[in-house]
Amino acid sequence: xxxxxxxxxxxxxxxxxxxxxxxxxxxLPILHALQxxxxxxxxxxxxxxxxxxxxxxxxxxxxxxFYHDFHNAPKGxxxxxxxxxxxxxxVGGTALAEKTLAKLxxxxxxxxxxxxxxxxxxxxxxxxxxxPAVMIGDKVIGRVDAARMDTIISEAGA
Amino acid sequence: MKITVPMDSAAKAVGAxxxxxxxxxxxxxxxxxxxxxxxxxxxxxWLEPLIEVEIDGQRHGFGPATxxxxxxxxxxxxxxxxxxxxxxxxMKRQTRLTFARVGIIDPLSLDDYKAxxxxxxxxxxxxxxxxxxxxxxxxxxxxxxxxxGFPTGIKWQTVHDADAPQKYIVCNADEGDSGTFAxxxxxxxxxxxxxxxxxxxxxxxxxxKGYVYLRSExxxxxxxMRKAVDIARKAGxxxxxxxxxxxxxxxxxxxxxxxxxxxEETSLLNSLEGKRGVVRAKPPLPALEGFLGRPxxxxxxxxxxxxxxxFEKGAQHYADFxxxxxxxxxxLQIAGNVAHGGLFETAFGIAIDEVVNDLGGxxxxxxxxxxxxxxxxxxxxxxxSKFDAKLGYxxxxxxxxxxxxxxxxxxxxxxxxxGMARFAMEFCxxxxxxxxxxxxxxxxxxxxxxxxxxxxxxxxxxLLADLCETMKDGSLCALGGFxxxxxxxxxxxxxxxxxxxKEAAE
Numbered sequence: 006x007x008x009x010x011x012x013x014x015x016x017x018x019x020x021x022x023x024x025x026x027x028x029x030x031x032x033l034p035i036l037h038a039l040q041x042x043x044x045x046x047x048x049x050x051x052x053x054x055x056x057x058x059x060x061x062x063x064x065x066x067x068x069x070x071f072y073h074d075f076h077n078a079p080k081g082x083x084x085x086x087x088x089x090x091x092x093x094x095x096v097g098g099t100a101l102a103e104k105t106l107a108k109l110x111x112x113x114x115x116x117x118x119x120x121x122x123x124x125x126x127x128x129x130x131x132x133x134x135x136x137p138a139v140m141i142g143d144k145v146i147g148r149v150d151a152a153r154m155d156t157i158i159s160e161a162g163a
Numbered sequence: 164m165k166i167t168v169p170m171d172s173a174a175k176a177v178g179a180x181x182x183x184x185x186x187x188x189x190x191x192x193x194x195x196x197x198x199x200x201x202x203x204x205x206x207x208x209w210l211e212p213l214i215e216v217e218i219d220g221q222r223h224g225f226g227p228a229t230x231x232x233x234x235x236x237x238x239x240x241x242x243x244x245x246x247x248x249x250x251x252x253x254m255k256r257q258t259r260l261t262f263a264r265v266g267i268i269d270p271l272s273l274d275d276y277k278a279x280x281x282x283x284x285x286x287x288x289x290x291x292x293x294x295x296x297x298x299x300x301x302x303x304x305x306x307x308x309x310x311x312g313f314p315t316g317i318k319w320q321t322v323h324d325a326d327a328p329q330k331y332i333v334c335n336a337d338e339g340d341s342g343t344f345a346x347x348x349x350x351x352x353x354x355x356x357x358x359x360x361x362x363x364x365x366x367x368x369x370x371x372k373g374y375v376y377l378r379s380e381x382x383x384x385x386x387x388m389r390k391a392v393d394i395a396r397k398a399g400x401x402x403x404x405x406x407x408x409x410x411x412x413x414x415x416x417x418x419x420x421x422x423x424x425x426x427e428e429t430s431l432l433n434s435l436e437g438k439r440g441v442v443r444a445k446p447p448l449p450a451l452e453g454f455l456g457r458p459x460x461x462x463x464x465x466x467x468x469x470x471x472x473x474f475e476k477g478a479q480h481y482a483d484f485x486x487x488x489x490x491x492x493x494x495l496q497i498a499g500n501v502a503h504g505g506l507f508e509t510a511f512g513i514a515i516d517e518v519v520n521d522l523g524g525x526x527x528x529x530x531x532x533x534x535x536x537x538x539x540x541x542x543x544x545x546x547x548s549k550f551d552a553k554l555g556y557x558x559x560x561x562x563x564x565x566x567x568x569x570x571x572x573x574x575x576x577x578x579x580x581x582g583m584a585r586f587a588m589e590f591c592x593x594x595x596x597x598x599x600x601x602x603x604x605x606x607x608x609x610x611x612x613x614x615x616x617x618x619x620x621x622x623x624x625x626l627l628a629d630l631c632e633t634m635k636d637g638s639l640c641a642l643g644g645f646x647x648x649x650x651x652x653x654x655x656x657x658x659x660x661x662x663x664x665k666e667a668a669e
Contacts, residue, residue: 028415029372029455032437037379037418058437071439071596073421074379086380090341091536092572094586095499096527128423128590130380131344133572134208134497134504135177143382147176 013047022050022057032058032068036075045079081116081123083161086140089126092133101137102126105154109163122163164190164197164237165217169266171204171351172383173344178229179212185230186214189237197237203352205266206506207253215248224248253522258484259508260476260492261469265352271390273398276355282400284474288363289408296367297323300470302478304490309335309426309463310538310567310641312489312556318460321450322368325458330370332361332412333435333454333461336377336384337419337426340539342498342570346464348506350377350384353468354391355400358414360467362405363474364460365412373414374454376431379421388416423594427640428461430596441596442640463568465494484510489555499535499572500526512558516550519573530575534656536583538567540590541645543652544574544583565648580657585613587649591642601634602643609634609650616661624661627654 021038025031032054039050046069055062069075087102106124109117116123132138135147141157149157168174168183183199190197205213213226214236224245225236235241248254259265268275276282288296301316322330334357338346350357361373377385392414395401403411417435419425425434429443432454453459469491473481482490489511495518497504502524519525519535526532534544537554542565545552552562559566574583588609595603609630615623631647638644654661 030436033417033420033434037420067439068437071422072419075420090590091540091583091586092342092499092570094583095572095574095578127380127421128594129339129341129343131338131347132173132176133342133344133499133570134501135173135211136499138176140380140382145172145176145383147173 013043013049015049015053017042018047018050018053022053026057032060032065033072036069040075045076048077081120083121083141083163084123084125085157085161086125086127086130088128088130088132088136088138090129090133092129093136093138096136098137101149101151101154104151105158109158117163119163122158122161164195166197166199167202167215167222168199169204169211169213169352170201170270170383171211171348172381173208173348174204174211174213175383177211177227181230182212182214182228182233185233186237189233193234193237195237200269202268203265203270204348204506205248205254206262206348207251207503208505209503210245213248221247222249224251253503253505253507256522257508258492258510260472260481260484261356261465261494262349262353262506262508263472264356265348265506268353270352270354270387271394273355273394273400276353280475281355281471282359282406284471285359285362285400285406287474288366289406289410291366293323293367293369296363296474299474299478300367303473303481304478304485304488305466305469305473305481306489306556307463308465308469308494308568309428310340310565312566315462315466318450318462319364319368321448322370322458322460325451327458329372329457330368331454331457331459332364332368332370332373332467333432333459334361334373334375334464334467335426335428335431335461336375336381336464337431338381338464338568339378339423339426340541340568340570342536342539342572343496343568344498344570345494345496345506345568347381347384349464349468350381351387354388355395356468356471357388357464358391358395358400360470361414362401362412363470364462364467366405366408366410368458368460370458370460371411371413373412374435375414375416376419376425376435377416378419378425385416385418392416422596423590424596424640424642427642430640431461432459439596441598442642444639465568485555486510486512486553487555487557489557493554493566493569495554496568496570497523497573498570500528500575501573502527511555512553514550515545515552515554515571518554518571519550523571523573526573526575528575528577530577532573533576533578534574534580536572536574536649537570538565539570540587541565541641541648542567543648544580544656545652546656548656563652565645580653580660581613581617584650584653585610585617587646587653588613591646595642599638599643601637602646605630605634605637605643606646609646613650621662624654
């Protein structure tokens with residue numbers, strides 16, 4: 006199976022950078038756009054970004070590694086974010102998360118062997134009055150109990 | 164038949180879209196003509212999905228609705244009937260100034276917005292000087308709703324007086340505190356109010372550009388805000404000539420990247436500039452050296468979204484609500500293990516007890532209330548003995564509490580207070596920007612120290628208190644500086660959770 010990096014299109018990287026370069030403080034918009042396009046931040050993008058913004062690759066690495074959203078390698082086909090924050094905890098969020106990880110045989114940030122699901126922690130989805138809450142892709146789900154979580158996971162193919 | 168169904172993400176999260184599909188299918192079966200408008204949420208989350216049907220000019224509610232309720236709702240004999248929504252206790256008892264239109268209008272209809280008082284404030288502001296605009300905000304007594312409660316008018320005055328070739332309005336929409344969702348609901352339910360407030364701010368201080376820094380955990384809000392900005396621009400509410408005033412103001416929506424600390428204003432500015440979200444020392448104040456070193460107003464969503472009604476109804480109208488130095492209304496977010504959770508806008512001064520036990524109806528589980536955490540993860544756990552405290556900035560502070568963004572998270576008696584204290588430290592460690600040793604390292608040591616207490620080592624208790632003092636005094640921002648609040652409030656008010664660990668370990 007070809008490595009993900011083998012299919013990275015440098016022309017696309019350059020196009021994304023140049024279409025954002027005139028923004029004030031363009032780096033986060035550039036990183037978001039690259040991750041949207043490729044599913045992760047390819048290392049081939051580092052030199053072109055640093056060049057275009059006139060920053061060092063160390064500075065760029067510093068920015069990428071600071072933010073929880075950015076990742077340097079692909080995740081599973083579905084990213085399931087389970088809220089770990091206080092309001093979700095107040096209605097059993099911790100136990101729900103533990104059961105889910107145990108069922109999938111994962112630690113936090115882990116991906117199932119078949120590449121279907123990655124489970125990440127998230128700290129608040131703003132659904133604190135219909136907790137516990139999770140987000141899968143861009144879809145938010147509230148009042149999650151064990152049964153609903155089973156459905157979410159099986160629909161994600163895990 | 165006119166029907167409204169919220170598109171707010173909380174409503175969608177509990178099945179609103181599926182109910183819409185069922186309503187459309189049922190209407191087709193019955194050969195009924197229905198017209199469904201998606202709105203924001205009324206804020207009564209325990210009733211979502213809340214379907215509203217217009218009957219004789221009044222909107223009647225049905226909720227919490229499931230797809231199976233669709234046919235009966237259309238027939239008018241559903242057992243989920245609640246009667247006229249605005250006659251419900253929760254709605255009647257509010258003073259909705261900031262949230263007046265949320266749940267009522269189509270969030271993306273400028274016509275709907277204008278029909279409900281929208282743009283009246285901006286039209287008035289467009290005929291005022293920057294100083295007159297700033298004076299009006301000062302007179303209203305509006306204080307920053309992000310958490311610090313700084314007088315908004317004074318902040319605007321500083322930026323107004325600054326001499327610079329470019330100034331900015333930055334809206335802090337990085338609402339990361341657990342137990343808070345007012346910003347999200349406002350942006351999803353009435354985005355034009357925020358846009359109008361930012362435009363008035365721009366005219367007030369001489370800023371021609373605005374940014375909304377929105378957290379990435381709010382994809383629906385980002386989508387609605389982007390669409391609203393486009394619509395506003397096409398209608399001349401934003402752009403080179405705001406409402407024909409001859410003055411320019413435009414807005415760009417920017418997405419955060421999962422860092423809680425970027426809710427701190429200087430960390431946010433660094434992030435907006437494309438840097439690590441490290442906190443800056445103040446002075447210089449962002450009002451003088453903010454985004455790209457230029458004078459910048461950084462205000463919370465609710466602060467900016469309250470500006471239009473201040474200009475529409477007048478500063479005194481707003482200032483007449485409230486108590487002490489907490490003028491106007493507070494948008495309470497009632498959350499967690501609570502029977503009736505949601506958004507409740509009311510004058511400052513309501514007591515915790517009324518919010519939790521009367522409005523909130525006690526716990527969702529039915530078990531006794533143990534504590535409520537107010538102000539987010541950096542706020543104190545208030546025990547039941549302090550529930551007579553009033554919700555105002557100074558009033559709550561005098562009781563050892565933090566109002567913050569006014570989110571209240573209710574816990575029942577199954578809550579493990581040692582676990583909550585440990586989580587406060589763990590969260591600080593995960594989210595620390597890394598600048599200050601007491602925060603970066605202290606939070607990690609805090610987790611370890613609480614683990615020692617959990618194993619029965621009571622010598623670790625005074626060590627924890629000492630560590631908290633150091634974090635409080637030695638941290639540049641509220642992340643490290645206020646983490647001691649939930650930790651020490653748990654130790655102080657729930658000592659059994661920390662001493663029983665010793666017995667359990669033996």
